[in-house]
Amino acid sequence: MIPRRAVHRVERALRRQAAVALLGVRQVGKTTLAFDIARKTDAVYLDLQTRSDRTKLSDPQFFLSQYTDRLVILDEVHRVPALFPELRSLIDRGRRHGRRTGRFLILGSASVERLRQAGESLAGRIEFVPLGSLDVLEVEAHGDTAIPLWVRGGLPDSFLAASDEDSYAFRRNFIQTYLERDVEEFVARRLPAETLRRLWTMLAHWQGGLLRASELARSLAINTATVGRYIDTLTSLFILRRLLPYVANVRKRLVKSPKVYVRDSGLVHALLRIGDFDTLAGHPVSGASWEGFVIENLLQAAPPGTAASFYRTQAGAEVDLVLELPGLAKPWALEIKLGLVPPLGRGFRSAREDLKPDRTFVVYGGDEDYSLEPGVEVISLRSAAELLRDFRPPAAPES
Incomplete structure (x- = not known):
């Protein structure tokens, strides 16, 4: 255990x-x-x-x-x-x-x-x-690393399975159980299991994208209200996360749609028939899967009362995760990159100018922490989670 x-x-x-x-x-x-x-x-x-x-x-x-x-x-x-x-x-x-x-x-x-x-x-x-899935701080204390957790996901029976094959089988069975029993228990008008499976798979392909229920409905040949009802149900069952856009007092047109993530990375990979790290590394979803995995880990480590969102303007300024921590007047801005040499684009720098965050991090797939440029810290997932776990609100000034 x-x-x-x-x-x-x-x-x-x-x-x-x-x-x-x-x-x-x-x-x-x-x-x-x-x-x-x-x-x-x-x-x-x-x-x-x-x-x-x-x-x-x-x-x-x-x-x-x-x-x-x-x-x-x-x-x-x-x-x-x-x-x-x-x-x-x-x-x-x-x-x-x-x-x-x-x-x-x-x-x-x-x-x-x-x-x-x-x-x-x-x-x-x-x-x-x-109670979320196992996170990087819990498994590293147990002697494991983040990469197997990312590939298999944080459901304990999946992560602790004897082999990748056993882990993958557990997740496929888990998905089937939800399709046939759990989801259907909580919706009034039921979709055929095959249509629901297609919806899940499309959401896995859509990982980290803006939620566009009308496009999903058109692809599935069902109405938008039905898609919205199932999105609500999957969110209430802790399968999906809707990350809302950050509301900033800037004179720019902001994106208003939420981003949607399948919360457990192992379920993303099972839905897309990705069974091991080698297959995942070459798959187009790898970057978005890593982004969702990092977000879940950081939100589990964050102190109670933390508000999470993302920032994006119509002109292309963007930050993957904005955290409003209790007691801080300005948020933390976090960009998430999978590679070992995280590139920073114009949209990220423009977002920093808009947000003027208290701290800015690039959470990447490596292990070393270092300063990339003034005000921007490159940091491992483990270190970012530890910062949030150990965060304490600043003391109020004495009157």
Whole structure:
């Protein structure tokens, strides 16, 4: 087992809140992390995907009131949405008897909208903690490097597979499961599985491109509203990331469409039938795949409250990632390059002039960090992730 940094966030959240929701895509390691916490706390674990455990909660007030002094872990909680008002009642009752924190750990891999409704039911009683794929800091602490993680992706069973062939097979099966079951569970009007697979594959080819739902709809011979509905669903299932454009106070025409990424690089490669590093290195998607991989790693390392976007004008000024960090008046600007000799174009320099960032980085595929030109630091992915992990907001000036 590779230790996850999120376990410390969950433990801290349980110490200050009655309920904590751990959210992430299927097979990302939520249950493993929860069992790790359960071993330390003598927690009660319920898998609501099983009929027997759902039956135990046919009268949740009776069953859960037997465990007021223990943490209760509720896995696949979206399958019992009626449970949330009951949790609110139990939490409020416990508060009146001095039991204010560490009551429930809720695991959710889907239906963010339902969990958002839970947040309304449990307002002031729940804290949300995201769990993404394995990242470069976690695997390098385990003795591995970023390149295998990029090729295989960060789903633990894929990354830790005995061979590239086994890893690739896991990801293809994972995709098939989502096509046949999970995605279809959360949309009202269902697409044929083959059409949905084509949509996924087109999104993988489109990695890092501006989202143009009308073009996708035309290629698939379906309407734009249907594409938009599936994009929303895949985003809520943590499969896709929509990166919004940065809103800058500049007198230039800015791109308004979001960029779209398949969040796990291993899924990008499986959708495009890329099974190993040699095939990936020569594939046209390699640069965009690396860009998405870097973005996911950096956002997982960034402190809570960080806002992420990209900057692009109609005239061609562009920066891949703009991070607004808590406590900083100016953002960080990050350009992402795969090669060992990262070239900088006119669009990047123009974007720097527009943004006037606090710091500027070029995150590249090498290991050494160095200054490329005044104000521009070339930095490895590992070093960039460490900077964000260790970032602390500047102290407020004394009055």
